[in-house]
Amino acid sequence: MTIRKYIALMRAGIMESLHFRLGTAVTLFANLIYLVLVYFLWKAVYASSGVDVVNGMTFNDTMIYLILATALFNFLEMFVVWDMSRSIQSGKIILDLLKPMSFRTYTFWSYSGSHVAQFVLAFIPTFIVVMIVTKGAIPMGLNLVWFLISVVFALVVNFSIEILVATICLYTESTWGVNIVKETIVLVLSGASIPLAFFPDSIRTVISWLPFRAIYDIPLQVLLEKGGSDTWLGLAKMYGLQLGWCVILYIAGVLFWNHSVKKITVNGG
Amino acid sequence: MSKKRGLKFYLSIYRKILIQDLKSKMSYRADFVISTIGMIMTNLAGFVTFIVLFHNFPTINGWDLNHMLFLYGFSLIALTPVQCFFDNNWNLRAMVYSGDFIKYCFRPVNVFFYFMSEVFDVKGLGQFAFGIATLVYAWAKIGIPVTFITICQAVLFLLTASLFMIAMMNVAAATCFWIQGSGYVMVIMFRFKDFAKYPASIFNEVFKAIFTFVIPIAFVAYYPSLVLLQPDNIPLLTWLSPLIGLVFFFLSYAVWMLGVRKYDFTGS
Numbered sequence: 257m258t259i260r261k262y263i264a265l266m267r268a269g270i271m272e273s274l275h276f277r278l279g280t281a282v283t284l285f286a287n288l289i290y291l292v293l294v295y296f297l298w299k300a301v302y303a304s305s306g307v308d309v310v311n312g313m314t315f316n317d318t319m320i321y322l323i324l325a326t327a328l329f330n331f332l333e334m335f336v337v338w339d340m341s342r343s344i345q346s347g348k349i350i351l352d353l354l355k356p357m358s359f360r361t362y363t364f365w366s367y368s369g370s371h372v373a374q375f376v377l378a379f380i381p382t383f384i385v386v387m388i389v390t391k392g393a394i395p396m397g398l399n400l401v402w403f404l405i406s407v408v409f410a411l412v413v414n415f416s417i418e419i420l421v422a423t424i425c426l427y428t429e430s431t432w433g434v435n436i437v438k439e440t441i442v443l444v445l446s447g448a449s450i451p452l453a454f455f456p457d458s459i460r461t462v463i464s465w466l467p468f469r470a471i472y473d474i475p476l477q478v479l480l481e482k483g484g485s486d487t488w489l490g491l492a493k494m495y496g497l498q499l500g501w502c503v504i505l506y507i508a509g510v511l512f513w514n515h516s517v518k519k520i521t522v523n524g525g
Numbered sequence: 526m527s528k529k530r531g532l533k534f535y536l537s538i539y540r541k542i543l544i545q546d547l548k549s550k551m552s553y554r555a556d557f558v559i560s561t562i563g564m565i566m567t568n569l570a571g572f573v574t575f576i577v578l579f580h581n582f583p584t585i586n587g588w589d590l591n592h593m594l595f596l597y598g599f600s601l602i603a604l605t606p607v608q609c610f611f612d613n614n615w616n617l618r619a620m621v622y623s624g625d626f627i628k629y630c631f632r633p634v635n636v637f638f639y640f641m642s643e644v645f646d647v648k649g650l651g652q653f654a655f656g657i658a659t660l661v662y663a664w665a666k667i668g669i670p671v672t673f674i675t676i677c678q679a680v681l682f683l684l685t686a687s688l689f690m691i692a693m694m695n696v697a698a699a700t701c702f703w704i705q706g707s708g709y710v711m712v713i714m715f716r717f718k719d720f721a722k723y724p725a726s727i728f729n730e731v732f733k734a735i736f737t738f739v740i741p742i743a744f745v746a747y748y749p750s751l752v753l754l755q756p757d758n759i760p761l762l763t764w765l766s767p768l769i770g771l772v773f774f775f776l777s778y779a780v781w782m783l784g785v786r787k788y789d790f791t792g793s
Contacts, residue, residue: 286713292732293720300586300727301578310581433559440563440570450574454581 261357262365269369284378287326294322311453312482316393318451320386320480325448325472327382331374332411332471334367336418337438341431353517360513364415371411395481402491403479409498413470416505417442419513426516447473453483467501474498535638542642550647557647564648568601568655571722586727592754593722595663600721600746601656603686608649611691613641614698615711621701621788636785637778669753681767682749688770689744690718695777702784714740721745737762741773 302308302315313321343349352359387394421438425431443449445468452463452473463469474494477483484490550557575597579590588596617640620626629636669675697714704710717740725733725743737743744766751763762769 282709282713286709286716289713290716293723296727296729296732297585297723301582304584304586305582428555428559430553430556430559433556433561433563436563437559437566440566444570444573449570450577454577456577456580 262368265362265365266369266372269366269371270373272370283330287330291323291326294326295319298322313451313453316390317480317482320390320393321447321451321476323382323386324476324479327379328407328410328472328475329448331371331379332414333374334415334418336363336367336415337422337425337431337435339363340422341425344426359517360419360509363419367415394479399479399481399486402485403475406475406478406494406498409495409502410471410475412502413467413498413505414442416502416509417467417471419509420505423509423512423516426519442468442471445469446471447476465497467505470498470501530634535634538634539638539642542639543645546643546645547647560648561651564651565655568652571597571719572659586724588724591663591666593724594659595667595754596724596746596750597722598656598659598661598663599683599686599750600718601652602660602683603745603749604690604718604721605649605653605656606687607690607694608652609646611641611694612646612649613644614694616644617698618701618711626788630785630788637781664753667754675753678752682752682763685767685770686745686749688774689741690721692770692773692777693717693740693742695774695781699777699781699784702787717742718745721747723747741769744770 298315298318302310302318308314340349343352352362355362383394417438421434425434428434445463445466447469448471452460452469455463474497478485478491478494483494485494575590575593578585579593583589585593617626629640632639664671693714694711697711700710720736720742725736725747728736733743737748748760748763748766752759
């Protein structure tokens with residue numbers, strides 16, 4: 257019975273995101289222009305360096321990594337923090353809290369629909385284009401399956417971070433600030449704006465243990481069979497890190513939420 | 526708006542509205558502090574990306590770290606006016622839809638002026654400070670002489686550069702008078718500003734033309750800053766940039782006001 261509830265929420269999410277087709281089209285167009293910049297910038301960077309391989313990444317590797325990171329970013333984008341602040345201001349949060357399902361589960365499953373839609377509409381087309389343009393630079397094999405599993409972990413980690421940050425907003429009543437801090441940290445430390453392979457070694461060691469890497473860097477490494485993910489041990493290590501952070505962030509999120517929700521103050525409603 | 530009013534009149538009105546806005550902002554002190562921290566964090570993140578990039582590649586297209594930092598600081602300062610004085614553009618769409626926008630049409634002052642004066646975004650000042658620090662550092666490292674002329678050039682071309690981003694955001698915001706759900710347009714335009722901190726010489730001819738005349742991000746830092754970075758070889762577009770900036774600004778203003786007139790018309 258419980259599964260049916262979740263499926264219903266997911267379906268609603270899929271239909272909702274299909275409704276905003278213009279938004280999707282405009283986002284795709286903007287991404288295209290964004291990728292033009294990324295392309296020219298890295299082309300200039302590699303041209304100036306005079307070597308083909310930098311930190312184990314060729315120009316092609318870097319481009320594939322960054323393009324797919326952008327596609328993943330669109331697919332994983334969530335607005336839990338904004339939704340939360342809006343429902344606090346309007347008082348709607350009371351209704352969310354009264355639902356016969358925990359707020360966390362409800363939010364997760366209503367977002368899952370848009371995740372599915374975005375994955376099919378944005379990520380898969382981008383992936384196919386990259387595959388064709390680079391003519392087989394992406395290995396095709398079991399790594400695709402490992403990638404999908406890794407993306408599910410990434411989704412859970414991303415969601416848990418969102419919920420933790422949204423809970424902070426219950427106290428601060430500042431959404432813009434808290435959200436931008438989160439976004440900045442995630443983008444830099446996850447490899448979405450610059451591949452983690454380019455960071456200096458000492459910093460990279462620290463970053464490699466942080467949860468942000470589990471969102472973009474690990475799925476992409478698994479997909480491209482880099483960073484030792486082509487061996488069983490390497491793959492297990494990456495999954496281990498993702499799973500570990502899933503558990504830690506889940507527990508932290510639940511504890512923090514349960515503690516904070518008692519203090520919630522709502523004006524009006 | 527048949528009567529022409531002087532600059533002094535508008536300045537005094539601006540001051541009064543500004544004080545009201547700051548008073549209301551001060552009542553959300555925590556939000557203000559966190560937002561400022563957030564602004565500083567985004568700037569730091571951009572900075573870290575830069576440093577990491579240069580850690581691996583000492584020059585990009587002939588531009589070394591100091592020149593790139595100069596460009597970066599320049600773009601941050603040039604982006605301050607749009608952040609500080611024209612931030613209300615972000616609220617335009619919601620106001621047009623809810624109908625609240627009509628209140629601006631009934632005031633005996635310029636609609637555009639009155640609308641923009643309502644919000645002064647203090648967060649922009651953090652960015653300004655960051656930009657100044659970066660620019661001064663790079664200026665000293667490159668060894669650009671500090672004379673009356675160079676300072677004047679810097680100020681004039683910074684002001685010029687700021688016009689372009691203001692113009693882009695005005696047009697992006699004004700789309701809401703015609704297109705429903707145009708929120709994306711603004712978000713995208715705002716993301717284009719990240720392009721500004723790279724030298725436009727990295728693009729090929731087609732995209733260079735697009736980013737110069739269609740989406741003029743190359744004017745936000747690249748062309749105006751050349752007056753100081755390449756004093757021996759200043760391109761024509763650099764000298765023309767103040768003029769082009771004014772043209773872009775007035776065009777965007779015209780589009781914005783056209784939208785207002787259209788809004789009056791339908792009475793929606």
